Amino acid sequence: METLLGIDYPTWWFLVVGALFSGYAILDGFDFGAGAWHLFLKKEQSRRIALNAVGPVWDGNEVWLVIGGGALFAGFPVMYAAFFSSLYIPFMLFLVSIIFRAIAIEFRSKEDGKLWRKTWDICYSVSSIMLAFLLGVVLGNVLQGIAIGEDYLYKGKGFFEFLNPYALMVGLSTLSLFMMHGAIYLILKTEGRLYTRLTVLLKRAVIFFMIAFVITTLYTLFFIPHLSDNFKANPLLFIIPALTFLSIANVPRLASKQKYLKAFIFSSFTISLLLILVAIELYPNLLLSTIDPKYNIDIYNAAASTKAMRTILTIVAIGAPLVLGYTFFVYRTFKGKVRLDETSY
Amino acid sequence: METEILARIQFAFTIAFHYIYPPLSIGLGFLMVIFESIYIRTKNKLYHKLAKFWTKIFALTFGIGVATGIVMEFEFGTNWAVYSRYVGDIFGSALAAEGIFAFALESGFLGVLLFGWNRVKPWVHLVSTIGVFIGSMFSAVWIVVANSWQQTPAGYHIVGEGINVRAEITDFWAMVFNPSSLDRIMHVWLGAILAGTFLVLSVHAYYLLKGRHIEISKKAFKIALLVATIFSMSQLISGHSSADGVAENQPAKLAALEGHFADNEPADMYLFGWVNKEKQKVSGLKIPGGLSFLIYYDFKAPVTGLNAFPEDERPGQVNAVFQFYHIMIIIGMTLIAVTLFGSFMLWRGKLYNKPWLLRIFVFAVFLPQIANQTGWFAAEMGRQPWVVYGLLRTSEAFSQSVTDNQILFSLILFFVVYAILLVLFLYLLNKKIQLGPEDEELSDSRPLTKNISDILTTK
Numbered sequence: 001m002e003t004l005l006g007i008d009y010p011t012w013w014f015l016v017v018g019a020l021f022s023g024y025a026i027l028d029g030f031d032f033g034a035g036a037w038h039l040f041l042k043k044e045q046s047r048r049i050a051l052n053a054v055g056p057v058w059d060g061n062e063v064w065l066v067i068g069g070g071a072l073f074a075g076f077p078v079m080y081a082a083f084f085s086s087l088y089i090p091f092m093l094f095l096v097s098i099i100f101r102a103i104a105i106e107f108r109s110k111e112d113g114k115l116w117r118k119t120w121d122i123c124y125s126v127s128s129i130m131l132a133f134l135l136g137v138v139l140g141n142v143l144q145g146i147a148i149g150e151d152y153l154y155k156g157k158g159f160f161e162f163l164n165p166y167a168l169m170v171g172l173s174t175l176s177l178f179m180m181h182g183a184i185y186l187i188l189k190t191e192g193r194l195y196t197r198l199t200v201l202l203k204r205a206v207i208f209f210m211i212a213f214v215i216t217t218l219y220t221l222f223f224i225p226h227l228s229d230n231f232k233a234n235p236l237l238f239i240i241p242a243l244t245f246l247s248i249a250n251v252p253r254l255a256s257k258q259k260y261l262k263a264f265i266f267s268s269f270t271i272s273l274l275l276i277l278v279a280i281e282l283y284p285n286l287l288l289s290t291i292d293p294k295y296n297i298d299i300y301n302a303a304a305s306t307k308a309m310r311t312i313l314t315i316v317a318i319g320a321p322l323v324l325g326y327t328f329f330v331y332r333t334f335k336g337k338v339r340l341d342e343t344s345y
Numbered sequence: 346m347e348t349e350i351l352a353r354i355q356f357a358f359t360i361a362f363h364y365i366y367p368p369l370s371i372g373l374g375f376l377m378v379i380f381e382s383i384y385i386r387t388k389n390k391l392y393h394k395l396a397k398f399w400t401k402i403f404a405l406t407f408g409i410g411v412a413t414g415i416v417m418e419f420e421f422g423t424n425w426a427v428y429s430r431y432v433g434d435i436f437g438s439a440l441a442a443e444g445i446f447a448f449a450l451e452s453g454f455l456g457v458l459l460f461g462w463n464r465v466k467p468w469v470h471l472v473s474t475i476g477v478f479i480g481s482m483f484s485a486v487w488i489v490v491a492n493s494w495q496q497t498p499a500g501y502h503i504v505g506e507g508i509n510v511r512a513e514i515t516d517f518w519a520m521v522f523n524p525s526s527l528d529r530i531m532h533v534w535l536g537a538i539l540a541g542t543f544l545v546l547s548v549h550a551y552y553l554l555k556g557r558h559i560e561i562s563k564k565a566f567k568i569a570l571l572v573a574t575i576f577s578m579s580q581l582i583s584g585h586s587s588a589d590g591v592a593e594n595q596p597a598k599l600a601a602l603e604g605h606f607a608d609n610e611p612a613d614m615y616l617f618g619w620v621n622k623e624k625q626k627v628s629g630l631k632i633p634g635g636l637s638f639l640i641y642y643d644f645k646a647p648v649t650g651l652n653a654f655p656e657d658e659r660p661g662q663v664n665a666v667f668q669f670y671h672i673m674i675i676i677g678m679t680l681i682a683v684t685l686f687g688s689f690m691l692w693r694g695k696l697y698n699k700p701w702l703l704r705i706f707v708f709a710v711f712l713p714q715i716a717n718q719t720g721w722f723a724a725e726m727g728r729q730p731w732v733v734y735g736l737l738r739t740s741e742a743f744s745q746s747v748t749d750n751q752i753l754f755s756l757i758l759f760f761v762v763y764a765i766l767l768v769l770f771l772y773l774l775n776k777k778i779q780l781g782p783e784d785e786e787l788s789d790s791r792p793l794t795k796n797i798s799d800i801l802t803t804k
């Protein structure tokens with residue numbers, strides 16, 4: 001098999017797709033999290049400020065979903081096909097929630113009526129919670145494996161099978177993680193009483209996340225032993241979970257010192273470290289079969305041709321710096337606390 | 346069979362709904378760039394207002410376009426798993442390129458376009474507007490490239506067997522510039538710009554009729570009419586070139602477009618008609634040998650007919666393909682007539698006192714939309730029974746593990762959500778139009794400096 005810098009192309013793609021999903025989780029994570037808190041903010045002015053904190057960036061954040069999805073399709077078409085057709089209903093709910101969330105953000109400010117705004121506030125918040133939760137549920141199912149049979153076909157019972165205890169736990173962990181992440185982001189963008197209120201909410205989010213995370217981790221260790229195989233084979237990898245724990249512990253420490261920018265950086269680190277953990281647990285598999293390991297979808301049987309992978313890798317190498325460039329430009333233009341003006345939501 | 350039909354209905358419904366919005370965004374983007382450039386050159390505040398006004402409507406179309414577009418990206422995987430595996434090498438590349446080069450550019454600059462009026466210098470804002478516009482144009486490029494490859498595959502070879510059979514890229518640029526790409530990109534671009542331009546014409550014609558925002562509307566109408574005239578005529582050339590390509594690469598589709606059954610005989614061109622598939626007969630008004638002439642410049646030249654293909658390699662819905670195609674053509678011709686006449690009246694200085702003509706422009710906004718939709722329906726239904734022309738059948742391409750009930754569930758869900766979306770869109774569009782371009786005071790100074798100057802002057 002052809003390699004680049006000693007690493008084969010499917011592994012490169014595994015890294016690329018992983019990096020894109022991780023970028024997506026960090027970016028859309030904070031705006032889902034901010035959305036999840038929306039109904040906890042009571043005053044109209046607070047809600048507007050919170051909404052405008054994500055206003056100029058949420059759309060750019062979802063670009064990462066589009067690119068990540070495209071990269072999965074391009075690099076691992078077999079996985080793309082099996083993954084989305086198997087988890088059909090969860091993904092349909094995800095897509096509908098994405099739409100609802102987008103229109104809630106867009107439409108909320110277009111009318112002054114109380115009922116109008118209240119409706120969209122609920123839509124915005126509920127869809128944000130749903131999205132974070134569904135991402136976790138999907139991830140939980142990927143970690144456990146699903147009933148993939150021969151011909152990459154899903155043979156299971158469908159939607160309710162995906163709502164198993166473990167998936168629900170990962171769902172809650174993801175939601176709480178994003179809520180912590182989102183609260184820190186909102187703190188960075190606000191001032192005055194709203195700021196104070198958010199610092200209280202952040203404390204709750206940290207506790208919520210810690211509990212969910214500990215339970216999920218213990219469950220993983222005891223009941224899904226196959227996920228620890230790569231660590232047992234290569235003990236050096238234990239540095240990743242160790243770093244993850246440190247990174248998580250660092251978030252409340254920095255928050256208590258009111259160093260919120262650093263806390264945000266560490267909650268971002270936490271998200272990517274958790275995804276690196278997932279990647280190590282799975283590699284080289286992408287989707288485990290609960291029917292028979294011989295039906296596992298891995299980075300080799302799912303890969304596109306080497307030629308295609310090399311081509312798109314070039315595309316990503318050219319495109320990624322551009323994307324980072326104008327992402328930076330947008331965040332710089334809107335840096336600092338939210339100011340409402342006539343172009344705001 | 347049932348699953349296939351449901352999957353096709355869902356795809357057709359979600360893509361048709363999606364396709365209302367991106368063309369509007371592309372077209373409005375084009376005019377926003379023009380308005381803003383004129384403002385920067387002339388410093389005439391009216392153009393600034395125009396650019397701002399249309400940016401607000403653009404935000405509406407763009408937002409819905411993104412939301413409904415994300416659905417499309419994942420629907421290949423959810424509903425067309427076999428297809429996704431088969432074309433992953435090619436379609437995946439195009440989709441990844443779309444995301445990273447085009448969509449990221451649009452969305453990156455969108456924030457500045459919408460919220461940056463008071464935060465960046467005018468020329469930086471113009472650059473952002475151009476960035477969003479170029480991004481939307483390139484989105485169209487990559488998506489049309491992917492679709493064109495399905496129509497006229499190139500730059501690939503087939504590998505694997507059984508469940509693992511699939512097309513692999515051998516030549517990336519041959520894939521991108523497959524025989525139908527360029528014609529179809531042009532056709533889609535022009536159609537999109539017309540969709541946006543006719544919305545601008547419609548709204549400003551409405552203002553002129555109501556006697557509101559007269560000065561600003563005359564300026565906008567003039568520019569939009571000029572663009573619409575040039576681009577409707579270009580669309581005729583582009584359409585002809587596209588049809589030539591279909592004749593060469595997809596003869597079965599061409600035959601279906603004009604309901605031409607008899608093989609190796611001169612083909613007629615219908616102005617309108619009705620196809621009876623059983624009797625293999627078209628009744629309607631025709632130019633005998635017209636299609637032959639259009640393609641070979643000879644009324645007697647033989648054209649491959651549908652009968653040259655086995656029953657299971659012909660488009661099933663010949664009459665539907667015929668009707669969609671002819672609706673598109675009739676609208677195309679109408680647009681040329683309307684814009685040319687409008688331009689003539691403008692040149693003679695009589696346009697603005699002809700309410701009936703302005704009224705036509707108010708309603709003409711639906712025409713490019715209908716033409717865009719019917720054009721795509723003709724193109725996609727004319728490709729049947731293939732999903733990838735000559736290689737993969739639609740009946741083999743859908744997800745085997747998804748049940749009828751699941752598709753029915755998601756179809757109903759989409760139907761409800763999109764119905765709400767459409768109502769909201771029309772409501773808010775109408776509201777913005779009623780509010781008009783002059784609802785806010787003119788001020789291009791930044792709020793911060795403005796406050797400071799207020800404080801200085803009051804003291």
